[in-house]
Amino acid sequence: xxxxxxxxxxxxxxxxxxxxxxxxxxxxxxxxxxxxxxxxxxxxxxxxxxxxxxxxxxxxxxxxxxxxxxxxxxxxxxxxxxxxxxxxxxxxxxxxxxxxxxxxxxxxxxxxxxxxxxxxxxxxxxxxxxxxxxxxxxxxxxxxxxxxxxxxxxxxxxxxxxxxxxxxxxxxxxxxxxxxxxxxxxxxxxxxxxxxxxxxxxxxxxxxxxxxxxxxxxxx
Amino acid sequence: xxxxxxxxxxxxxxxxxxxxxxxxxxxxxxxxxxxxxxxxxxxxx
Numbered sequence: 001x002x003x004x005x006x007x008x009x010x011x012x013x014x015x016x017x018x019x020x021x022x023x024x025x026x027x028x029x030x031x032x033x034x035x036x037x038x039x040x041x042x043x044x045x046x047x048x049x050x051x052x053x054x055x056x057x058x059x060x061x062x063x064x065x066x067x068x069x070x071x072x073x074x075x076x077x078x079x080x081x082x083x084x085x086x087x088x089x090x091x092x093x094x095x096x097x098x099x100x101x102x103x104x105x106x107x108x109x110x111x112x113x114x115x116x117x118x119x120x121x122x123x124x125x126x127x128x129x130x131x132x133x134x135x136x137x138x139x140x141x142x143x144x145x146x147x148x149x150x151x152x153x154x155x156x157x158x159x160x161x162x163x164x165x166x167x168x169x170x171x172x173x174x175x176x177x178x179x180x181x182x183x184x185x186x187x188x189x190x191x192x193x194x195x196x197x198x199x200x201x202x203x204x205x206x207x208x209x210x211x212x213x214x215x216x217x218x219x220x
Numbered sequence: 221x222x223x224x225x226x227x228x229x230x231x232x233x234x235x236x237x238x239x240x241x242x243x244x245x246x247x248x249x250x251x252x253x254x255x256x257x258x259x260x261x262x263x264x265x
Contacts, residue, residue, distance in 0.1 A: 022224070033222075033227070034223050034226070036223075037227055040227070040231055041230065086237070087234050087237045091233060094229065094230055098221070098226050197238060201241060201242060204245045208248050208249050211252040211253065212252060214256060215252060215256050215259065218259050218260075218263070
């Protein structure tokens with residue numbers, strides 16, 4: 001019952017975000033109608049960081065406890081992070097086409113996100129290259145921790161130290177948020193609700209892994 | 221193209237990605253649950 005109510009609540013809040021983004025929130029200077037992309041594109045990038053962080057935490061847990069489930073949880077969190085980084089890149093690329101005239105400009109922001117995608121693509125390549133489960137889990141966990149160290153650098157630092165066509169980062173170099181209260185309301189509601197969608201997706205995946213492990217245990 | 225349609229397309233891409241992933245996971249969970257149930261039944265027999 002509680003689960004059902006949470007799902008209905010999430011559906012309502014996400015509907016409100018979409019309506020708020022199109023009707024309620026005012027437009028920002030210089031961005032015009034494209035301001036609305038902000039409420040959908042930025043949460044994707046935010047969830048990418050959250051997902052990769054959770055992946056790294058599970059990898060640390062695996063190395064500490066050597067329980068196979070943590071390796072699988074780390075893999076699933078990173079899969080979700082990869083899905084969201086692809087969504088952030090695709091939506092950003094469409095935005096770039098409309099604002100800058102081309103889908104890809106090798107702007108510092110685009111380049112840094114592309115390198116981040118390669119870093120995590122290598123994580124999945126590494127997993128598929130090692131057959132022995134324990135060895136694969138250990139190698140992947142170590143690689144995942146090192147990969148996560150690069151995330152803040154590529155997502156938060158590079159766009160702030162190089163001149164870029166990308167609109168100002170949300171929290172600018174002076175540490176302030178340049179948004180009207182109405183924009184902030186829609187933006188932070190959007191950030192919260194998409195994060196909840198991600199949590200839901202992660203819970204479903206973890207449920208699936210638990211079922212798989214139980215099945216394996218019963219078959220033995 | 222009107223900017224508002226671009227925002228709509230971006231929205232649709234995001235939701236297609238999320239629903240695709242959810243649909244796939246849900247399908248896998250259902251098939252695993254059926255397998256588990258069958259295995260449980262076989263063990264009881």
